[in-house]
Amino acid sequence: MMYESFAYVYDYLMDEAPYEQWKKWIITKMTEYSSGQKILDLACGTGEISVRLAREGFEVTGIDLSEDMLTVAQQKAFEAGLQISFFQMDMRELSGFEDQFDSVIICCDSLNYLLAEEDVFKALKSVYRQLKPGGILLFDIHTLYKVNERFAGHTFADNGKDVSYIWNSFHGKEAGSVDHEISFFIRQNDCYERYDELHQQRTYPLERYKKWLMDAQFQLLEVTADFTENKPEDFTERAFFVAKKPS
Template identity: 55%
Template sequence: MIYQGFASVYDELMSHAPYDKWTEWIEASLPEKGRILDLACGTGEISIRLAEKGFEVTGIDLSEEMLSYAQQKVPAKQPILFLQQDMREITGFEGQFDAVAICCDSLNYLKTKNDVMNTFKSVFQVLKPDGILLFDVHSPYKITEVFPGSTFADQDEDISYIWQSFAGSEELSAIHDMTFFVWNGEAYDRFDETHEQRTFRVDEYEEMLAGCGFQLHKVTADFTDSAPSPYSERLFFKAQKSKTIVY
């Protein structure tokens, strides 16, 4: 479970995240505003924006705590179904979605190819024929050159954090050690978390997608419509469900 114990302050910690850009990318990547699954939806920031754009949205996340806060933020006029499930084992929606989006490098928390492929297989099952899969990941350059040895920090009256990153033991992986101090009205509560992320090369993602019944249509970088460069930090994938599955 990610950010266990303080989902209530997650939105404040992520206040500068480019949720609007993710939403714009999703909208521009789809031919129409149909039924979409926001997979690994967290506290629902992108789900809510998609609903405001006219999509019929379902949000799934592994964290019950995150989903509780997501549900509290949903306007009554824009109902969103939020469910706790593992992205590798989505159940109850076979063939129901026009599109599935996995944003905010959530796929990088899966540490093996088997886990990634199980997620792609799971997504394949819930998509309609010709349905679209959209996801973004950290690039190999970011994992190997930007994260290792980096320290990120921020401080204000209510929340402060120190985030240190190191190279992981697996190929193209990174470890993030995070310490947060959250003001409770009388003193600061301390939270310590360690996150591990792993990415793969574009050709490896393409191979995994093909093996799970998807055709890769497009890879872009850093919230642009441009192809990745050797120094791109975030990669965006658009794939389409094929007629038959081949795994």
């Protein structure tokens, strides 16, 4: 998924995203499972989570497919005085790193942007190769409930002073998929410039993710719901996975 002009208003649209909860979850699980300090942040976007983890003393490398997103991320790290390496790369084809990582994270439902089952599995296998033995993978995904009941058929909008948007979500062609049609308006002096983008996501039953992890040779450590330690239920909107590359 290439975000193009969307990259430059992404942080505005994600202003209320629970980044601190993601950070806390990552640090908690890395501590609990005795992972080290070297993190690979896949689909890092504008680097918000990368920067927060780097401020906590972690050695972070960020990967994203969008050059525009990475430009924003690099500027954010520079302004914070942090040393973070960012690379434009596809999470399905990770390569070129000198060392393996203690942890790999895929936050903000980024794995849901892979629309084909084989691509999700390919990404998990790619992650496995980049982890040290004993390293952990942490990722979150939208549940089928979130996609089918909370997204599809709904409209989201915000009328801000400098940026406004209309966000329409529809059922996609494939089961468990959703199309987000986004029109946003950016103030330019005395007028607004309009941009339109289509974003597509797809999710699967939790058991499917568990099988993919097992087939990719991971050891599944836990699956929890909505930033809690509870197991996912019928109305869970976001599921969190922790898996380990065996030592």
